[in-house]
Amino acid sequence: MAILEVSHVNKRFGGLKALNEVQLSVEEGSVHAIIGPNGAGKSTLLNCFVGRLMPDSGSVIFNGTSLLGLRPHEINQTGVSRVFQTPEIFEDLTLLENVMIPAFAKADGAFKFNAWYRVSSRAEVRDEAAALLEEVGLADQSKMICSALSRGDKRRLEMAMCLIQHPKLLLLDEPTAGMSRADTNNTIDLLKKIGERGITKIIIEHDMHVVFSLATTISVLAQGTVIAEGNPDDIKGDPRVQEAYLGGAHL
Amino acid sequence: MNGNSTRSDFLLLIIFAAVVLTAPITLAPIGAGYPDILQKFAIYGIFAIGFNILFGLTGYLSFGHAAFLGVGSYASVWMFKLFTMNVIPAVIFSVALAGVFALLIGFVSLRRSGIYFSILTLAFAQMSYNLAYSVLTPLTNGETGLQVRHLAPADRGPDYVLKLVNEDLRWVDQAFGVVEHGIPITNLFGMKMSGYPGFYFCAVILIIAFFIAMRISRSNFGMMLKAIKSNQNRLQYTGVNTRPYLLTAFIISGMYAGLAGSLLAVTDPLAGAERMQWTASGEVVLMTILGGVGTLIGPFLGATLIKGFSALFSSYNENILHQFFSFLPEFMQDGVVAVASMFVGEGWELTLGLLFVIIMLFLPGGLMQGFYLILGLFKRKKTSPPAAGKSEA
Known part of the structure; x- marks a missing residue:
């Protein structure tokens, strides 16, 4: 069952289309990673979940409640x-x-x-x-x-x-950014330990080591659109992802 | 957290009460043992302690708290004029009215933070000052100030409402058949509120006000206020609606200011617009910073220091300075006195300014930081003293 349902979310900053018809469905109990190159719209998307940004159109439904228009503390009180x-x-x-x-x-x-x-x-x-x-x-x-x-x-x-x-949903915005390798590994261990509680997690991350250690599902965002979604193995082999994210290099 | 237990708080309260109540004796040797100055210590202590609930705990710097002080004074004088010279109804009404004003001003001002919040509160206070000084003259008696006057004659005409600033009614006192000879003075169920009884009344209220501030600081509410100061953004993402917390803190500190204003009227039943001026708002900021922002005792110490210095240095003149420097040879004496006299009498604020600069340079945490430094020297064997501004006492 999906705990977070994001559909047709658009967000424009002036002439820049930061999010374009974003569709995302996060399953309860999963660890859902959102990856993508710089400027793909990952943080913009996350900010739409927590009440910091208001999408121009679309819907964000968490556990049956729309999160759009709620203030940060109200969103937290729903369990995020x-x-x-x-x-x-x-x-x-x-x-x-x-x-x-x-x-x-x-x-x-x-x-x-x-x-x-x-x-x-x-x-x-x-x-x-x-x-x-x-x-x-x-x-x-x-x-x-x-x-x-x-x-x-x-x-x-x-x-x-x-x-x-x-919380019912834990949002992690680059939890290991700027950390040493040792601290990164500690954080991964900690997140794995938390995983035992069955909390649904969304992780935005650059570090592929972290993503492939934790994620059960991965969505790839490029230029404001979800270009691929699937389990880690599928994503690793997806040529579109390699093209957009890694410029053709192999993982 | 060692100094945070129920027992040490109780001890702190007892010491505070003892210091305040024995002040007439202990401060006598330095010439500050008389009720006029002691009352000021207590009243401005209440003002600063209340101000610290907002500024010290949440970090929101209001530059308009004198407005509530003024509201409290006017409200009390009106209670004296219309109903009774008993101080209890006046104090209660003043605190309540200041709370209402704080609700209105706070509701608007707290839509912004930082410097914008400060400017908004300053604007409101200056508006209040101008209302009191000129616009609302029938209520405030403008420049002259509002005073307790003699009773209106029994055969007063229908237009007596317009003369109320100059002729009093005192309905309640009159109903109880109180006979007045000349201008009456305030009382607490018959006990005259001038001289030492007036001081002790203020002192008891100060101790209660201190106790309440201590409870607030140790409570959940107080912890949330400190969290706002530390990281308001995080607190909002943690599920806390910070606005009502801030507004409540603003109202409480406004009520403290109203209480202080009321006590000013109790000890001297006169209210003037200058009490609301921005310099008065700035003074309480100085008191709090000088004593130690966010500490319990600091604001009271700062208030005492500023009010004490103003009384002490403004009373000095050249004759006293000549006596003081009489050990110097004649030709040097005149020069030294000429320089020193700039810092006393009318120029006492220069001394205060210098003192403020020195303390801020060397003790940015205020007098309380100095206190902890000294305390640290005595018990070096124990753990290190709390860092500046982080201390709880």
Whole structure:
């Protein structure tokens, strides 16, 4: 069953047609990679899912709800979490607080006025956050301020912030961009581990090593259009993909 | 997070209360032990603590909080004029009215962030100032300011409504048969709110205000506000609607300002438009930054320092300086006094400016950073002191 159904999405920036009749169907429980050369419209497409951009036409249906016109926090509340290209975390707060905030957003909704009781009075949230930090391997630093973390650790933290919300769909925008090979492999392992939870994931990625390690389905985007879709083996052998993406070279 | 437990918060509150309540004795040796100046410390302390809930926690810099201070003062004086000289209804009404104003101004201003938000709040405050100064003269008595006056005569004509700025009614007091001799002074169920009782009234409210600010800072709401300051974009993608959080913080800090304005009227029942001017808005920004943005104690320290300095240095004159520098030989004395006298009396703001520059250069985290540096020297064996601006106390 498709959890995210994207049909006939168009987006134009001035004279540039960034997205042209994009069709995409993401199966529940799958790891769906979107690949394509620079400027193919990958990030534009992702921004249409999270409320940052509004397509000119078309529809984006998630789990029976249209995401178009919703604000970022409303989209998150429907069960979509996002990992950013550069890790977006609360740099001035502790790791534990970073993970507790999304948990509160999930438990209390988009706004709840509770200015009297201490944060620590919600022990169940604190315990869950601590357990998740343990799982991503950051338990030792849980009381540290995040700004001192390495890039890889920030990525882990951001992943924990998404996971604590038990999202139905996790969007990953180049999760290994700018990372060392070791950090990249750690991230792949972490994503595989998360895979065991059965969360549907959409990954936008340049690094083919990452894509072929994780993806169950791949869509290839070129010049704003999906030119191929299929399982990794099909995509590897598809001549159109090699032409558009790799300029004819073999994978 | 060590300094964040319930017990250490309780300890902090007790120490704060003790320092505030004993101020008349402890500040006497430096000549600041009299109620007039102590009241100012307490009142502007409340103003700065409330301002910090917005600026310190969310990072949104309002340049128009004096508008709420002014609204609070006018509201209180009107309560004195129309109903009763008892301060309780005046304080409650002022806080509520300032909250309504903050809701309206905040609703519009918070559509923008950063410098645009600051400019919007400044524009609203200057509009409020002009309304008070000229447009709404029947309500504010314009340039002269609104004061508590004698009662209107019993045989007042039908046009008495227009004379209300100069003739009071005090319906409630009159209904209870209170006899007035001359201009009455404010009271708390009969206890006169001048001198030390006035200070202690402000001091108790300051302690309550501090306690509430502490609870807010430690709560879920407070954590969300800090998250807004840290990364509002991330917070929105985390499912939090940041606008209502910001608006609530804006209203709460506006109510604190209204409370401070009300207490200014309680201790001296007079409200003038200059209280709403942009310099007054700027002053609370200076207080907060000087003391330490985002800390609990800092804004109060900054308020005390600025108000204390203004009282201290503006009272100096050349005679006092001559005495002070009397150890120097005559020919040097005159020169030194001539230079120093630029920084006292009328020029006390020069001293304040210098002090501000020095503190910002060496302690960008404000006085609280200095405090932690000193604390760190004493317990070096323990963990390192909190970094600038990150401390919780």
